[in-house]
Amino acid sequence: MGDRMSEKVMPMAEAVKKFVSNGDLIFLGGFGNCMTYSAAHELIRQGKRNLKITKAAGGIMFDQLIGANVTNYVITSHIWNGIGPQPAWNFRRAVEKGIPEPLVVNEQSLFGLNMSYFAGYMNVPFMPIRSLIGTSIVNMPKELGDKAAIIKSPFSDEEICVVPAIKPDIGFIHVQRVDIEGNAQMWGVIGDARFGINACKKIVVVTEEIVDRFVISECPEKTMAVGFRVNAIVHEPWGGHPGAVQGFYNTDLEYTFNYSQETETVEGWEKWLEKWVFNVEDRAEYLKVLGIEKMEQLRAKSLIKGAVNYGF
Amino acid sequence: MVEYCEEYTDFEMMLVAAAREIKDGDTVFNAFQWPFLAVYMAFNLHAPNISMVFETGTCHDFMPLNKLPFSLVDPCLPPTATLIGDSLEALAFLQRGDIDVALLMASILDKYGNCNTTVIGNYDKPIVRLAGGGGATEIAALAKRIVWLMDEHSPQRLVEKVENFITDVTANEFAIITPLCTLRFDLELREACLAAIHPNVEVEEIKQKTGWDLKSVGEVIVNDPPSIQEIEVCRRTIKDARDQFYIFKPEWIKYI
Numbered sequence: 001m002g003d004r005m006s007e008k009v010m011p012m013a014e015a016v017k018k019f020v021s022n023g024d025l026i027f028l029g030g031f032g033n034c035m036t037y038s039a040a041h042e043l044i045r046q047g048k049r050n051l052k053i054t055k056a057a058g059g060i061m062f063d064q065l066i067g068a069n070v071t072n073y074v075i076t077s078h079i080w081n082g083i084g085p086q087p088a089w090n091f092r093r094a095v096e097k098g099i100p101e102p103l104v105v106n107e108q109s110l111f112g113l114n115m116s117y118f119a120g121y122m123n124v125p126f127m128p129i130r131s132l133i134g135t136s137i138v139n140m141p142k143e144l145g146d147k148a149a150i151i152k153s154p155f156s157d158e159e160i161c162v163v164p165a166i167k168p169d170i171g172f173i174h175v176q177r178v179d180i181e182g183n184a185q186m187w188g189v190i191g192d193a194r195f196g197i198n199a200c201k202k203i204v205v206v207t208e209e210i211v212d213r214f215v216i217s218e219c220p221e222k223t224m225a226v227g228f229r230v231n232a233i234v235h236e237p238w239g240g241h242p243g244a245v246q247g248f249y250n251t252d253l254e255y256t257f258n259y260s261q262e263t264e265t266v267e268g269w270e271k272w273l274e275k276w277v278f279n280v281e282d283r284a285e286y287l288k289v290l291g292i293e294k295m296e297q298l299r300a301k302s303l304i305k306g307a308v309n310y311g312f
Numbered sequence: 313m314v315e316y317c318e319e320y321t322d323f324e325m326m327l328v329a330a331a332r333e334i335k336d337g338d339t340v341f342n343a344f345q346w347p348f349l350a351v352y353m354a355f356n357l358h359a360p361n362i363s364m365v366f367e368t369g370t371c372h373d374f375m376p377l378n379k380l381p382f383s384l385v386d387p388c389l390p391p392t393a394t395l396i397g398d399s400l401e402a403l404a405f406l407q408r409g410d411i412d413v414a415l416l417m418a419s420i421l422d423k424y425g426n427c428n429t430t431v432i433g434n435y436d437k438p439i440v441r442l443a444g445g446g447g448a449t450e451i452a453a454l455a456k457r458i459v460w461l462m463d464e465h466s467p468q469r470l471v472e473k474v475e476n477f478i479t480d481v482t483a484n485e486f487a488i489i490t491p492l493c494t495l496r497f498d499l500e501l502r503e504a505c506l507a508a509i510h511p512n513v514e515v516e517e518i519k520q521k522t523g524w525d526l527k528s529v530g531e532v533i534v535n536d537p538p539s540i541q542e543i544e545v546c547r548r549t550i551k552d553a554r555d556q557f558y559i560f561k562p563e564w565i566k567y568i
Contacts, residue, residue, distance in 0.1 A: 032385025080443035084559045095441035109449035111403040131450035134481040189368045257557040
């Protein structure tokens with residue numbers, strides 16, 4: 001280890017400043033578990049513009065990035081508030097009324113998008129899949145051209161749909177623990193995190209804990225991003241709130257439900273944005289607004305599992 | 313002797329009818345919202361031996377009986393999973409043909425099984441932008457049997473043909489469960505036909521509220537009303553869901 005490696009550890013503000021440029025395509029990790037909310041909020045605070053953002057299910061995190069005018073281009077299969085369910089109002093305003101600006105929605109299916117990430121990770125131009133054909137996802141919106149094609153297998157007479165590789169410029173994942181080399185471990189629901197993050201050219205890991213290297217080898221199968229691929233490490237506990245982080249805290253259902261209630265109007269949205277993003281400097285300050293009482297309600301009970309014999 | 317419930321809502325009947333579509337031992341692909349409730353009910357009632365696959369990448373043979381998990385991503389679920397993988401792995405089971413049945417929620421559905429969960433109105437200038445299909449696109453294309461849950465039986469939701477945006481194409485056998493009836497895809501007519509009505513519903517009402525000239529093949533049967541046991545599980549599930557911020561219309565929950 002030593003000093004050179006530990007240079008990867010930095011505050012969120014520095015990581016975003018150093019690694020994110022306007023216009024970049026950014027992957028943001030999280031599927032209910034290990035959402036990258038603290039990274040998303042820093043993108044907003046730094047006033048990034050024209051980012052293209054991608055994630056299998058956009059949820060209210062994408063809604064916030066759309067409302068704050070950080071992005072005008074999303075590559076995703078789904079955007080709503082799953083608690084209710086309720087509309088993602090900023091997403092709707094952008095598509096229906098062009099507020100704050102018109103949004104390009106690169107429509108995807110869950111499998112198609114995951115396979116595109118997988119192709120990006122594998123560094124191959126496309127991957128075959130058995131869905132998508134016959135849907136409007138393939139050719140809408142028109143200005144993006146076809147997102148899938150049908151090719152004949154070189155090995156049989158079979159025809160198959162293929163989707164192109166997606167290789168984001170940079171990706172963020174939130175994990176339970178990482179060592180200072182960047183070996184990042186996630187558990188609980190994984191969703192699109194593994195292939196999404198590994199398709200990225202650069203990787204920023206946001207973490208609940210920084211641990212010693214030997215802890216990683218306690219269960220190396222939980223490693224989601226390996227050290228040599230990771231560019232920056234941000235230690236930001238509770239960065240996944242209001243989503244859950246398995247073993248650390250549960251989903252804040254009340255906060256997430258209220259989000260859609262509070263952001264139905266532009267005025268309501270602006271108020272929400274001031275309170276939870278612009279009026280706080282970082283995640284630590286955000287947590288002061290959230291309050292210790294709420295954090296204690298959400299904190300997960302301990303349930304240690306998974307000892308196996310790795311003997312040889 | 314099964315004891316039946318006398319008073320229940322249309323919505324409860326829809327959930328009960330949907331749960332009955334799952335056979336014990338099935339491998340079920342479990343999706344968000346109403347399907348999640350129906351699968352949970354089936355597991356609690358007549359189908360304790362189902363295998364469940366979630367689009368989040370996890371597989372399960374168990375769900376907590378004392379309280380409904382708030383969704384597929386509830387952290388209470390991974391500790392009892394049989395597999396925790398990537399979304400890609402779960403979706404691979406679909407592609408392999410391993411999924412017997414999948415329940416899905418529909419926004420707008422046509423008689424061929426084409427579903428639109430993307431937009432109301434013109435795609436380029438929509439009246440309402442909907443959430444999008446998520447994994448439903450592959451579920452509809454690849455599960456052996458699909459059960460669509462349609463929480464409102466109206467000509468705006470059940471249409472002759474989806475033209476503005478097809479999010480999902482149902483490739484195999486399918487049923488549509490509404491608060492009024494069960495429609496099933498007929499292989500010869502190549503469209504969804506009236507197969508069963510819920511108790512105390514008139515066929516004429518169903519026809520009026522369906523956006524195409526609804527046909528029936530053979531005898532239209534009457535579904536059994538919810539049994540006492542079914543309604544208990546249904547209401548407990550709805551109560552748990554409501555406590556976890558699921559939005560229900562008031563008329564759907566008047567008996568709990």
